[in-house]
Amino acid sequence: MNPLKSILGTIVSGFVLSIVIMFVLGTTGTVNPWAFWVWMHVLVGITWIGLLYYFNFVQVPAVGNALAEANSGGPGAAAINKYVAPRALLWFRWAAVATWLTGALALEAMHTGEGSGFVAAFTFQEGFRAIGMGAWLGTIMLFNVWVLIWPNQKKILGMVEATPEQIAKSKVTALMASRTNTLLSVPMILGMIAQGHGLPF
Numbered sequence: 001m002n003p004l005k006s007i008l009g010t011i012v013s014g015f016v017l018s019i020v021i022m023f024v025l026g027t028t029g030t031v032n033p034w035a036f037w038v039w040m041h042v043l044v045g046i047t048w049i050g051l052l053y054y055f056n057f058v059q060v061p062a063v064g065n066a067l068a069e070a071n072s073g074g075p076g077a078a079a080i081n082k083y084v085a086p087r088a089l090l091w092f093r094w095a096a097v098a099t100w101l102t103g104a105l106a107l108e109a110m111h112t113g114e115g116s117g118f119v120a121a122f123t124f125q126e127g128f129r130a131i132g133m134g135a136w137l138g139t140i141m142l143f144n145v146w147v148l149i150w151p152n153q154k155k156i157l158g159m160v161e162a163t164p165e166q167i168a169k170s171k172v173t174a175l176m177a178s179r180t181n182t183l184l185s186v187p188m189i190l191g192m193i194a195q196g197h198g199l200p201f
Helices: 007-025 033-070 078-108 117-122 129-156 164-197
Strands: none
Touching (some): 033 078, 033 164, 078 117, 078 129, 129 164
16 A cells, blocks of 8 residues: 555655654654654644745735636636635644644743743743744734634635625735735744744844
């Protein structure tokens, strides 16, 4: 049986390979909670931000082009809106939650000696300012996903009843929230990387 024929088999195989690599590299045999949660945070964070970039760089322009061509006999955006967008939004919104939760667990595993790494980051304590800035931006982005993007996308995609006027307004709100998240993702990633590697300049 080829595990690459299903996405679940592919992901499970990826974790199995990772465990094998850890043993080949010389695992200590004990779990490092901070390193584990950072690994999970990066993994689900790539999923979240990758889908954010997909929406902004690929899907939104493609839907615009498809709608323009529909007036001249093109296929329109129905297939994207019916089959692609709902699935992408499912992974997008839950990857956002998983990213925030694994980030919170990674922060908590960064003990300060005096208390919670989570609290230290969110209150910008010394040694936690860069990651704290990234954590706050990630929290704002999570809010945008669940409070602005997802409820409005449900109207756009016809998952909930909405008038044409409400749909038009939802398109603007969802787009602006998504673009805001794209903007915030750049300094958010800077904060995450700066914590362990320093600022780039």
